[in-house]
Amino acid sequence: MKYSIGIDLGGTDIKAGLMGTDGKLSCRIIVSTRVSEGAKAIAIRIAQTIQQVITTTETETHQSDDSKGEIIGIGLGAPGLIIAGSGIIHFSPNFPGWTDIPLLEYVSAELDGINIPLYIDNDVNVMVLGELHHGAGVGYENVVALTLGTGVGGGVVINRKVYHGTWNTAGELGHTVVQPDGRECGCGNRGCLEAYAGARHIVERTQQKIAEGRKTCLNPEGLSPKQIAQAATDGDKLAQDIFSETGRYIGVALTSIAHILNPQIAIIGGGIAAAGEDILFQHIRAEFAKRAMDIPGNMDIVPAKLGNDAGLVGAAMLAYSDK
Ligand SMILES: [Zn+2]
Incomplete structure (x- = not known):
């Protein structure tokens, strides 16, 4: 089975989880966002939760490098207006003072040695995508x-x-x-x-x-x-x-x-x-x-x-x- 990692960035919490192609979630992690510490600190925390999901997956499966290869991508849902294809948060009501923050770049810079593609979209679009593929929108x-x-x-x-x-x-x-x-x-x-x-x-x-x-x-x-x-x-x-x-x-x-x-x-x-x-x-x-x-x-x-x-x-x- 293929896996991907989902990150739900909110004003209060950063949630992360591993999802199989069947839509089932495992390795759930929740950490506080701590908005006041700024975008770079948040990017570090996001990267740490990603690391943690990957490490847990490796430990819980067969501790081989193969399991890492099964994670095909990492998706991040964030509130606000995200500039298409750029990974930049143009504006977000939940993160005061954030203007044109290159969040994807910040997170990538912290993901040392992890070569898994990273994607970002607006949190509502992401929720719709979830419902479309594994919820009320199936079919x-x-x-x-x-x-x-x-x-x-x-x-x-x-x-x-x-x-x-x-x-x-x-x-x-x-x-x-x-x-x-x-x-x-x-x-x-x-x-x-x-x-x-x-x-x-x-x-x-x-x-x-x-x-x-x-x-x-x-x-x-x-x-x-x-x-x-x-x-x-x-x-x-x-x-x-x-x-x-x-x-x-x-x-x-x-x-x-x-x-x-x-x-x-x-x-x-x-x-x-x-x-x-x-x-x-x-x-x-x-x-x-x-x-x-x-x-x-x-x-x-x-x-x-x-x-x-x-x-x-x-x-x-x-x-x-x-x-
Ligand atoms: Zn209005």
């Missing part, structure tokens, strides 16, 4: 994906390849406008899907309704989307309304996306998607069914399958040339 050609977290990430797959666009910025589905004069979004625009379905915005919309006098069991202080989802499950009407409205906005965005791209399937993941079928997904589907044209309206809307592993699996998939 589909044309796929879109949304990740509902702090922000709303997106990815587009055309003919089983992630579509990057001219300047590597394609797939910003979270910034589809769903309300022209709507809430302010972090991107500078107004009324983006993210300004309704991003974690902070779900909390703010709830707090606003509480301030307007809506009855609820929720305490506006220290509120999280998870608490709101739980309250919705427990029957809290305000919490249910917040999620049904969130679902409606996602359905509105998906309608435009389906009309533009005609994908077979929309995969929805991220922490907020964990609210599930009754609280969230049924509202997305109902709104989409109401709005979409006959034929593109056949698009299926399904939850992501890989959960937190999508980033690692997808990063490891970067090692395959037919990705």
Whole structure:
């Protein structure tokens, strides 16, 4: 079996793992990112985790040089805008002050004696790649994906390849406008899907309704989307309304996306998607069914399958040339 190494670089943790061609992960390692120490220190830590995965693999298999040869590549998923084919992070919201950081070069310089090709892509594209090959996207050609977290990430797959666009910025589905004069979004625009379905915005919309006098069991202080989802499950009407409205906005965005791209399937993941079928997904589907044209309206809307592993699996998939 061939293997590849996946690295999921986040603002809090660096996760690494070894993946076989069957998509199964082993040799998992998690270390703290420690953003404040800067890009070079982070590159050293990434290189160390790679070394550690390789050493563990050699020890756990047959301690021969052959096992090293079986690792065909190393993929790294990182947040932010990555310049296509260059390994340079142009900008990343999770790493303040990083401008045009040649992360791949930094990591390569630390990988002494390891001659395995290294690849990098944006973390959302990487998650989509993971779902495409080993998750909810298996068997589909044309796929879109949304990740509902702090922000709303997106990815587009055309003919089983992630579509990057001219300047590597394609797939910003979270910034589809769903309300022209709507809430302010972090991107500078107004009324983006993210300004309704991003974690902070779900909390703010709830707090606003509480301030307007809506009855609820929720305490506006220290509120999280998870608490709101739980309250919705427990029957809290305000919490249910917040999620049904969130679902409606996602359905509105998906309608435009389906009309533009005609994908077979929309995969929805991220922490907020964990609210599930009754609280969230049924509202997305109902709104989409109401709005979409006959034929593109056949698009299926399904939850992501890989959960937190999508980033690692997808990063490891970067090692395959037919990705
Ligand atoms: Zn936006």
